[in-house]
Amino acid sequence: MLEQYQISAPILHNQQLHGDYYQLDITAPAIARAAQPGQFIHVQLPAMPDHVLRRPFSIYDVNPTDGRLSIIYKVVGKGTEHISVLKPGTKLDILGPLGRGFSPLPGDIPSVIAAGGYGCAATFLLAKRARVLPTVLLGGRSAGDILLQDAYESLGCQVLVATDDGSAGAKGLVTELLERVLYEAPNSWIAACGPTPMLKAVGMIAESRKLNAEISLDRVMCCGMGACFACVIKRKANTPEKWAYARACSDGPVFKANDIWWD
Structure with a gap:
């Protein structure tokens, strides 16, 4: 417990x-x-x-x-x-x-943190406690949605930024940055937090490359203890439907990306 x-x-x-x-x-x-x-x-x-x-x-x-x-x-x-x-x-x-948090970042292979908007808050402590500093990718709609860049850089992390409108960093999606980083470090471990479409894209990238990836899912939570089932997500399972409900608050909010059943 x-x-x-x-x-x-x-x-x-x-x-x-x-x-x-x-x-x-x-x-x-x-x-x-x-x-x-x-x-x-x-x-x-x-x-x-x-x-x-x-x-x-x-x-x-x-x-x-x-x-x-x-x-x-x-x-x-x-x-x-x-x-x-x-x-x-x-x-x-x-x-x-x-809740259940992230696994410690490995010390023997590169790691990448991808965060969208204030999802960067959920991954900061992971970088702070890492044995080998990760590359950090921050994304948002515009420059006003980029948070904690200085905080991550103060840890010694390399930080890359992408915004939808190009007002900060590269113009485009944080997942596009992830593709570029993985081209240089193809065996990286991935940790991510952000909007669901971004996390789905991260999961697809990780699955296509057979990489380990953990994602933190943002859900409305009522009890926070796993009792009310208001925050359920679909997770792959050995059932006729091929999935079963998992509680984001207690089984997560962090899950292995390849365990999620994306609709």
Whole structure:
């Protein structure tokens, strides 16, 4: 059984990065010590009685020494808009760390992280703990959707950027960058997080090249503990349909890419 805690965590900082993207730092020592790359926390929104369900957020970074835990979030509705105005000292009821995260990156072959939008938060701790630094590919619709480039570069990672409109880095998709990197390092291990179409493309690339790839799936999660089955995805299985449901919150959110049954 993985370590899990429910704690009241005071906010240290809540700052706008740019546009609709924010970084929230809280004090959560037990979770910070137990967290693994790719896991998430489940947050109860304070003073919002009409928002009963918790909200899941990928763990971006932790400092086990001082107990700091950080997430990156985007304001997309009333819940995250409410979080964006919370002040330091406000306490959040959080559960975590939850879910199954990424496998450690191998130390004997190259590895590549591909992230779309704020999916880069879910993969940061993976790069930070890597024995051999990965190449990091960041993608977004425009320059305003490219996050954490400086943070990854501060680790020593080579970072390549692609945007749909060409306003930052190469014009095109992050999966096109992935194809180029794999041309130079064809036996790479792949870890990815981002929108579902991007992850499907990563899975297809990995399968065609017979590469190991793990992907973190973004799903609406209600209970976060695997009880309600609101976040199910289709995973290949030995059944008449060739697939069976898996729970993104507890069986994932990280899965082997070639295990996913893509519709």
